[in-house]
Amino acid sequence: MVPALEVRSLYKQFPTQDGEGFHDVLVDVNFTAEAGEFVSLIGPSGCGKTTLLRIVHGLETATTGEIICNGMEVKKPDHRRGLVFQHFNLFPWRTVVENIIYGLEVRGDDRGRRMDRARLMLDLVGLSGFENHYPHEISGGMQQRVGIARALALDPEVLLMDEPFGALDAITREKLQRDISAILERQPKTTLFVTHNMDEAIYFSDRILVFGTRPGRIIEEVKVSLPRPRQADTIRASQEFAELRTHLWQLLSKEMQREDA
Numbered sequence: 001m002v003p004a005l006e007v008r009s010l011y012k013q014f015p016t017q018d019g020e021g022f023h024d025v026l027v028d029v030n031f032t033a034e035a036g037e038f039v040s041l042i043g044p045s046g047c048g049k050t051t052l053l054r055i056v057h058g059l060e061t062a063t064t065g066e067i068i069c070n071g072m073e074v075k076k077p078d079h080r081r082g083l084v085f086q087h088f089n090l091f092p093w094r095t096v097v098e099n100i101i102y103g104l105e106v107r108g109d110d111r112g113r114r115m116d117r118a119r120l121m122l123d124l125v126g127l128s129g130f131e132n133h134y135p136h137e138i139s140g141g142m143q144q145r146v147g148i149a150r151a152l153a154l155d156p157e158v159l160l161m162d163e164p165f166g167a168l169d170a171i172t173r174e175k176l177q178r179d180i181s182a183i184l185e186r187q188p189k190t191t192l193f194v195t196h197n198m199d200e201a202i203y204f205s206d207r208i209l210v211f212g213t214r215p216g217r218i219i220e221e222v223k224v225s226l227p228r229p230r231q232a233d234t235i236r237a238s239q240e241f242a243e244l245r246t247h248l249w250q251l252l253s254k255e256m257q258r259e260d261a
């Protein structure tokens with residue numbers, strides 16, 4: 001079976017600040033994600049997680065290497081990959097529903113189809129009744145629901161999320177985590193999820209790719225075989241959770257020590 005997503009021998013260099021040379025940001029990154037699999041990327045700040053997600057989306061090009069999405073090489077952004085940003089990135093002059101259907105408009109879907117999808121998405125993320133509000137009139141948690149609805153509206157083959165809960169307070173974060181988890185249980189989606197939160201990575205993932213820094217590269221793949229559906233409280237109290245967490249912590253703290261050295 002063709003994997004939903006395949007990253008092959010990916011290298012990325014950026015120009016150094018003095019503009020005189022290049023530095024390696026990502027080195028020899030290789031992994032696949034199967035259809036419906038939830039894969040997290042975890043690693044210290046600056047290890048290239050956002051860059052990798054942007055390359056998978058097509059917003060950024062690789063220096064060398066390939067991204068294959070369901071057998072087709074990714075060259076530029078298209079509706080087969082949906083992206084959810086940390087800072088929501090909503091259009092302030094568009095209402096909730098207008099933000100959700102933005103990608104459908106760009107794609108040229110007719111009005112009937114746009115409205116059908118909008119209704120489904122509003123219902124899915126629990127925002128029915130707020131469709132005519134503007135982003136500044138709703139909370140951060142609700143804004144991120146719009147961001148997620150906008151990405152899912154296009155029914156992407158792969159969902160890419162870059163620290164989607166990072167800008168939210170602890171309680172909103174927890175609530176949204178549970179809701180997103182429930183949404184993905186109902187409608188499994190191949191997902192690539194960037195976080196630096198170990199608990200979040202374990203809670204959501206089938207597999208966690210642990211990144212090291214300078215240069216960014218995968219140092220270990222950690223499989224999470226906790227049964228689904230997962231209840232946040234039960235999971236956190238389990239022996240397997242504690243073991244995974246200790247293991248991730250050891251890997252990441254070793255990387256941080258290298259950073260400090």
Ligand SMILES: Nc1ncnc2c1ncn2[C@@H]1O[C@H](COP(=O)(O)OP(=O)(O)O)[C@@H](O)[C@H]1O
Binds near residue numbers: 025045046048049
């Ligand atoms: N457009 C760019 N030009 C030059 N350097 C960049 C650019 N984008 C990111 N970088 C550098 O690449 C490295 C990885 O950044 P990033 O992907 O944002 O890391 P992370 O998301 O893991 O924190 C950092 O050193 C950052 O400064």
Ligand SMILES: [Mg+2]
Binds near residue numbers: 049050051
């Ligand atoms: Mg980042």
